[in-house]
Amino acid sequence: MVTINDVAKKAGVSKSSVSRVLNGNFEHMSEEMKNKILRAVKDLNYTPNSVAQSLKKKSTKTIGIILSDISNPFWSGVLKGVQSECMRNGYGLMVSSSFEDPSVEEENILTLRNKQVDGLIVNTTGRNTDLFNELVKEKYPFVFFDRFSNDLQTDTVIVNNILGAKKTIQYLIDQGHDRIAILLYPTENKSPRIDRLEGYKQALLENNFPIDESLIKICDETNGSGIEATKEVLKLSQRATAIFSTNTLLNLEVLMGAKKLGFKVPEDVSVFGYDDYPWVPLLDPPLNTVAQPAYEMGKKATALLIKKMKSGKVQKSKIIQLEPELMIRSSCMAPKKVD
Numbered sequence: 001m002v003t004i005n006d007v008a009k010k011a012g013v014s015k016s017s018v019s020r021v022l023n024g025n026f027e028h029m030s031e032e033m034k035n036k037i038l039r040a041v042k043d044l045n046y047t048p049n050s051v052a053q054s055l056k057k058k059s060t061k062t063i064g065i066i067l068s069d070i071s072n073p074f075w076s077g078v079l080k081g082v083q084s085e086c087m088r089n090g091y092g093l094m095v096s097s098s099f100e101d102p103s104v105e106e107e108n109i110l111t112l113r114n115k116q117v118d119g120l121i122v123n124t125t126g127r128n129t130d131l132f133n134e135l136v137k138e139k140y141p142f143v144f145f146d147r148f149s150n151d152l153q154t155d156t157v158i159v160n161n162i163l164g165a166k167k168t169i170q171y172l173i174d175q176g177h178d179r180i181a182i183l184l185y186p187t188e189n190k191s192p193r194i195d196r197l198e199g200y201k202q203a204l205l206e207n208n209f210p211i212d213e214s215l216i217k218i219c220d221e222t223n224g225s226g227i228e229a230t231k232e233v234l235k236l237s238q239r240a241t242a243i244f245s246t247n248t249l250l251n252l253e254v255l256m257g258a259k260k261l262g263f264k265v266p267e268d269v270s271v272f273g274y275d276d277y278p279w280v281p282l283l284d285p286p287l288n289t290v291a292q293p294a295y296e297m298g299k300k301a302t303a304l305l306i307k308k309m310k311s312g313k314v315q316k317s318k319i320i321q322l323e324p325e326l327m328i329r330s331s332c333m334a335p336k337k338v339d
Contacts, residue, residue: 002046011040022048062092063305064112065121066105068147070097074248074275074294078146081298082121089306091118100221102127113140119309121301123147126189141308145301147191153317155308157301161192164290164324165199165244168272171326172242173207176334177270180204181215181233181240183226183250196246196274215240219250226250230257234269241335242270251275251287270332286329293322 004022008015013033020029021037040046063086067075079095086093094117098105102125109131112120119141124132129151135142136154144156172180182200187193201211214236217229226245230253233240245254251273255265263269265285273280276291300320308315 002044004046004048006044007037007040007046010044011037013037059118060092060116061090062094062115062117063119063121063302064094064096064108064115064117066108066112066123067095067097068100068123068125070095070099072248073277074292077294078298081295081300082302083298084295085299085302085306089302091306098123098125100125106131109135119143119305121145121305124149126191139314141305143301143305143308145297148319149191155304155318157297157304157320157322159192159292159297159322159324161195161324162199162202164274164292164326165196165246166203167324167326168244168290169200169203170207171328172244172270172272172332173203173209175242175270175332177242178209179212179215179238179240179335180242180244181217182244182246183217183219183229183254184246185219185221185250187218193246200244224253226253227257227260230254231261234258234261234263240269242272242332245271245273248273248275248277251289255283255287266331266333268336270335272332276327280327281329283331285331287331288329289327291325291327293324297322 004015004018008018011018013036017029017033018037020026021034022041026034065079065082083093094112094115096108096112098108105125105128109120121143123146124144126147126149129149132142132149132152132154136152142154144154146158148156148158169180182197184193184197187197197216204211215233217233219225219229226249230243233243234257243254245251254271254273258265258269258271265271271287273287273289276289280287280289300322304318304320
């Protein structure tokens with residue numbers, strides 16, 4: 001097996017010089033020496049022993065990420081941002097999913113730590129506060145993203161979901177809607193859902209509209225629940241003229257529910273969804289959505305974690321809040337007069 005000694009001997013340099021090149025440290029080194037070492041590495045087909053390097057440096061140059069539900073297409077954009085920042089900084093990535101189960105989340109954390117990842121990026125279930133407090137006490141580096149915890153102060157990257165919801169409802173009110181329904185999945189321990197509902201309520205109250213509980217539908221996280229909830233708000237004696245869907249999968253079920261009742265979008269009911277993808281403009285009609293900066297969220301969370309890992313110091317927790325953007329297309333219009 002070729003060793004670093006062999007490379008140093010062939011290049012006619014010291015082991016420390018070879019080590020510096022292998023670690024990307026070219027300061028105070030001539031271009032000639034660097035190229036001589038790189039040629040020796042190539043000629044000898046030398047591959048550094050990553051396990052030995054990890055033990056020596058106490059670092060595997062690997063980051064772990066735990067998603068709440070990897071089946072949600074929203075995460076593809078986030079993972080692109082995470083992967084981009086990892087590659088830029090020379091880190092590998094290990095991905096897992098908790099599927100919204102706190103026991104699985106705990107198992108993922110233990111598994112990734114056993115794999116000796118240098119730090120974690122977590123879209124938390126919100127139900128393992130004691131475990132994360134232990135990580136804080138150990139000074140183990142981790143960052144929350146997409147969701148935050150009121151019970152735990154740690155570095156977090158989130159989207160301003162209150163603002164996204166408020167801007168959506170204000171847009172619909174400006175179009176003339178005063179019967180606006182909202183569909184959500186259960187909000188317990190899920191800060192984005194809590195904030196979207198809060199933004200909905202704030203916008204109504206700021207426009208002197210009452211909060212009508214019959215227009216707020218908390219859907220089970222099962223296929224078809226959004227379809228039934230859509231039917232319910234459209235069958236009310238004073239039915240909804242607009243529906244705000246707060247989740248990618250609910251967006252499609254709202255459109256399906258309206259179609260099953262024979263309602264046309266936007267002629268009979270306006271629909272405003274959450275999350276934006278390349279296929280959204282291809283829907284019939286092209287759907288208005290709140291676009292989240294998924295790629296940017298992934299990049300910023302990764303950059304924040306890497307900075308935290310390199311610092312090695314306990315610093316005041318930082319919350320980075322990104323702004324959503326309304327994508328206006330063809331699924332909303334002024335309401336017809338409802339008898």
